[in-house]
Amino acid sequence: xxxxxxxxxxxxxxxxxxxxxxxxxxxxxxxxxxxxxxxxxxxxxxxxxxxxxxxxxxxxxxxxxxxxxxxxxxxxxxxxxxxxxxxxxxxxxxxxxxxxxxxxxxxxxxxx
Amino acid sequence: xxxxxxxxxxxxxxxxxxxxxxxxxxxxxxxxxxxxxxxxxxxxxxxxxxxxxxxxxxxxxxxxxxxxxxxxxxxxxxxxxxxxxxxxxxxxxxxxxxxxxxxxxxxxxxxx
Numbered sequence: 001x002x003x004x005x006x007x008x009x010x011x012x013x014x015x016x017x018x019x020x021x022x023x024x025x026x027x028x029x030x031x032x033x034x035x036x037x038x039x040x041x042x043x044x045x046x047x048x049x050x051x052x053x054x055x056x057x058x059x060x061x062x063x064x065x066x067x068x069x070x071x072x073x074x075x076x077x078x079x080x081x082x083x084x085x086x087x088x089x090x091x092x093x094x095x096x097x098x099x100x101x102x103x104x105x106x107x108x109x110x111x112x
Numbered sequence: 113x114x115x116x117x118x119x120x121x122x123x124x125x126x127x128x129x130x131x132x133x134x135x136x137x138x139x140x141x142x143x144x145x146x147x148x149x150x151x152x153x154x155x156x157x158x159x160x161x162x163x164x165x166x167x168x169x170x171x172x173x174x175x176x177x178x179x180x181x182x183x184x185x186x187x188x189x190x191x192x193x194x195x196x197x198x199x200x201x202x203x204x205x206x207x208x209x210x211x212x213x214x215x216x217x218x219x220x221x222x223x224x
Contacts, residue, residue, distance in 0.1 A: 045211060048209075097207075
């Protein structure tokens, strides 16, 4: 019973590098979201999706891209990493609106 | 722009005492979520409140929602050490689209 799986768990990047954070869920949930968590600021929504082929921006989308080609997967791409993107990234899913989100364990990303 | 404010941000209390965490939000919404986060861990759903006057209880925690006052409360009864964690409220800014805006979190420490 995997739930929401995020990989990698830790990553260190240099400024300007690109990478993809992976998120997969096995619960057949339609809704998926990406958040970043910075100290003292709670979680902020980066991008979200209400189904395969449908994505939209959240509060802090700049510097990130997403796609949703399948119900299960929702990867987050950093186009050109910057130190300001150092954070903990959480992926979450829910069956539909009004239901609690299930969160992955997070990816701790440091950009030097 | 939807703003979500929690208070207090830090709370240290003794076992056996009662206390309340407040979550105020700035624009109309009737969907509010409470989550718990242990240090270095992911988020766990506690309550989903979907209408004015909604009240949910689980063990020593009780959450309520007043949409007219734009206020939710999380009440802790007879606190025990295991409830030490950070508690977040989150408000859906798009009526079910899961475009959640989180509060800053309340770090609760319960001392023996």
